[in-house]
Amino acid sequence: MAADEACPMKGGDGPNSYAKNSIYQKGAVDAAKELLSKAIAEKLDLEILLASNSTFQIADLGCSIGPNTFWAIENILEAVELKYQIQGMKKSPITLEFQVFFNDHTPNDFNMLFKSLPLNRQYYAAGVPGSFYGRLFPKASLHFVHSSTAIHWLSRVPKDLADRNSRSWNKGKIQFSHSSDEVIRAFEAQFSEDMECFLNARAQEIVYGGLVALIVSGRPDGTPHSDSSLNVIYHLLGSCLMEMARKGVVSEEKVDAFNITMFYMSPQELKAAVELNGRFTIECMENLPRLSTIDNVTESPQLIASHVRAVTEVLFQQQFGDEILDELFDLYRTKLEEKPSIFDPTKAINFLVVLKRQAN
Template sequence: MAEEISSKVPEAHPMNGGDGPNSYAKNSTHQRRVVDVAKELLNKAILEKLDIDITLLSNTFHIADLGCSVGPNTFYSVENILEAVQSKYQIQGQNSQIPEFQVFFNDHAQNDFNMLFKSLPQNRQYFAVGVPGSFHGRLFPKASIHIVHSSYAIQWLSRVPEAVVDSSSSAWNKGRIHYSNSTDEVIRAHETQYSEDMECFLHSRAQEIMYGGLMILMIPGRPDGTPHSHSQANMTLQFLGLCLMDMARKGDVSEEKVDSFNIPMYTMSPQELKTAVERNGCFSIEIMSDLPHHQLVDDTITLSQLLASHLRAGMEGIVKQQFGEEIIDELFDLYRNKCEEHASIFKSGKSCNFLVVLRRTAD
């Protein structure tokens, strides 16, 4: 029976499903570009670090993508991994030993798995399986996975820290929806939640990944030493909070609902992740590298339009749950205008996308 990591049910905030104009599938080009710029490093990691001897006892190679959402980015990532593994066998002269591949697509049960599976590539070279559940706990049997991959997912916390929505607490986050421009008490509450969640995440993966197997993570982070309030990723959520407070002042939403609304997301630094991995003790850090910056926009879309469409694809569900559907269009129109108004502030923010490759070591 799967080991229980937490007695509490993690919160679930799936991306927009379907393939409509506001869907995640149509509004995740930034994440796709991160996958593209990481491809060369990912190939190098698998060719140099993967121990293919771990496949000798099985003719099936297991890959898990955690926080897969609805595609298509998860399919690009899986294809890159599969090609790199096949190349590893061919380079070592074991072309005849290339195993069959099984891919586990994981996300919360509320994820639009129907959309995911309807859009599976027709010419795929793997067997596809859906695995519902939170990656903050166990998902797979012990020592059953060869490669775990996750891109733009582990910045989500399992839940909002309880203290930040408690009006009697010194960490009450009144008038804000995110921790980064708040008090030291609010920031510490999120740092503690992040630390606990990463402990659960790494402990669970240590149970599931075979010795010699890899975990490949692509993370939207903040550079080491950067204050939370100066993080570009955090600024996008600060602007959303300002829009909600503007609407509260106009009476369009309840200020009490804004006070009780917080987005469970934490922008980690490379050093914070390194500390968590070292504390866990079950993985070696094989690669930790900043990914090259890529152009966010092109001639067909402005920065404010891209930020608004991408944030809506990721946050519409959690906003609807708190405030109802009727405010969505107005909120994200305001958000786009806020991004235009504060474009120079956003561009001054610090950001880093980084790739981490961990290798499961023997206990």
């Protein structure tokens, strides 16, 4: 099943919604602000980008329902405005305007997103539904592409995992990191394929000299998938689901056929994908500082459970129905409380990558 059909965050503004349970993701946006502003100041050439048009066009890919996307856009606009002043463009008759495109999966709660738009925003807003692993915009129409804590979602479950007779059949698990070598290789191959599609699509959509800024949730270089803290917490969730299957609460067959399509890449894996694609230069690649907002989440079993539920509830609902959700995540919270140190901060990172589109 394609990710744009299967992976929206929990919509609305209720207690289990993404809007109320995305402090971790907000922490990543905040941590990237200074580095992102520096990259814009040093790497963005507005005179070239706006030579024939005074509208600066930005896309935020995987925007979800807010409010984090709005904070990210404000950070970008603030940095671009400052750059605009430094380059002396305020002396010209051109008035810089901003168009922002908010993109996410087709079933994303765009109603909630647009109801939450800041009233005092200094940009024109539009929604663009669809998977960012394909083309979303006309050729050479964007100046800046941003995506935060989104590209760890793959486009689909690797094909081999759908075959019960395949050595990649992921029986008894919902996540690949603690599975067989065949399953891990299938996910690594899907990651490589998806990144090539992502970069090819962006290379066509962004103008020469335009920037792509990615805030990535990942794992440190050299860290095995099974040691990544982000993978470990999802592996524990899978064990909770299997425990419910053994009790007959859910179908074990449905568990065997269910896989979460998250791939927490390392900086080196992303660097290799960019270099293989060859259409972008890497202008910045740095680990982000750990802010207290992130630590507050990862040190709290309740907050981990709430955040994981906000990003996966729709997936579980589609596969198993509504009736198991409370029991599953209550059991998950209990298991997390029994392992208070399960999240090792040295085995998980957020990092910023800034790419510049090369001229052919």
